[in-house]
Amino acid sequence: MTATTAPARPSTPAKIAPTRRHRNGKRPRTITDWVLLVAAVVVAVLIAFPFILILINSFKSPQDYAATGPLQLPTQLYFDGIVRFWERVDFPQKLWNSIFISGVVSVLAVLVSVLNAFAIGIGRVRARTSIIVLFLLANLLPQEALLYPLYYMFKQVGLYDNVWSVIIIFTVIQSAFGTYLLSSVFGTFPKEVLEAAALDGAGRWKTLWRVIVPISRPTLSVLLIFFFIWTWNEFLIPLTFLVSNDNQTVPVAISVLQGDRLMDVTTTSASALLGLIPTLVFFLIFQRTLTRGITAGAVK
Incomplete structure (x- = not known):
């Protein structure tokens, strides 16, 4: 009579210690x-x-x-500083000049950047690398080196002390950076998408505006916002080329009045506050667009 042996009991795997978490499922802060x-x-x-x-x-x-002193809260609200600056510089006119210049520059710079980057990044023009390096060097050139040749040129063509002189200058400067950035983005654009558009009968122009621009919209939105803010805050070139009071921008008006002997500290602070509010409102309006554009990453 043979004894039957019980089948071997399978060994149970070692239990893994669960990660310590709070009741809401999040790990504790270290x-x-x-x-x-x-x-x-x-x-x-x-x-x-x-x-x-x-x-x-x-x-x-x-x-x-x-x-x-400057660190204590005011004992009572005093609005005369804001009113005095508003009336002395004709702030609505300066505000409109800044909005007009910054808005036109941002739109034109993005448009020029898209066209240049399409030719360089997707069109694959000859000496592509050299052209991109040239645009990079243009961004590194200080504005002080551009003042005299630009002053002489716009004097000759009759655009000195005209807002369009500043618009042309900043469109070229901003589009140089935009071209450098978008060229690398368009250079990694999926070839399958371009080939599918070509098979559907789309030419280069239709491929650009119907395929590439819609997919690249988050990046273009970020460029548009940055170009607007950068142009708004520019000081040296508007100070040099916009000498008339009616053509000055908000930063120029603030700096000019800060040298006035009639300007006190509170009026200077009020002028800085009025110059800050428009850009802050613009940033809050487009904050979600800026966040989406930054987190969108590369073109997929």
Whole structure:
């Protein structure tokens, strides 16, 4: 009589210790997370401090500023500084000049950048690398080196002290950067998409506006926003080429009045606040577009 042996019991795999998580399913914060959070808060406070200082002192009277200093809250709201700056520089006219110049430059610069980048990145023109390096060097050239030749040129053609002189200059400057950026983006554009468009009978012009531009819209939106803000904040070239009071932009008007002996600290803060508000509103309006464009990544 033979004894029957029981089948071997399969060994159970070792249990893996579950990752420690909170009740909501998120992992607990580590010391590194808290250090990074504190550092981010400190950097944010340092960045916001000048704007808070401008906001506080814009609503102070000169007597209140002299008595309490720049860091104390105003004892009562004082709007004469804002009103005085608004009336002295004709702020609506300066605001319109800045909006018009920045808006036209941003649209034209993006359009020129798209056309140049399409020819370089997809059209594969000869000496493509040399042309891209040339555009890169154009971005590295300081504006001070351009003042005299541009001044002489626009004097000859009769565009000196005209907003279109500044528009032409900044369109060329901004499109140089846009061409350099978009050339690398269009250079990695999927060939399958281009071949499919060609099989459907689309020519180069239709491929550009019906295929490439819609897919690249997040990148173009970011360029448009940056070009607007960069042009708005430009100072040296508008100061040189827009000498008439009616043609000046907001940054030029602020800087010119800061040298006026009638300007006090509170009026100067009010002028800085009025110059900051339009760009802040523009950024808040297009914040979602900017975020989508940055997180979109490369063209897929």
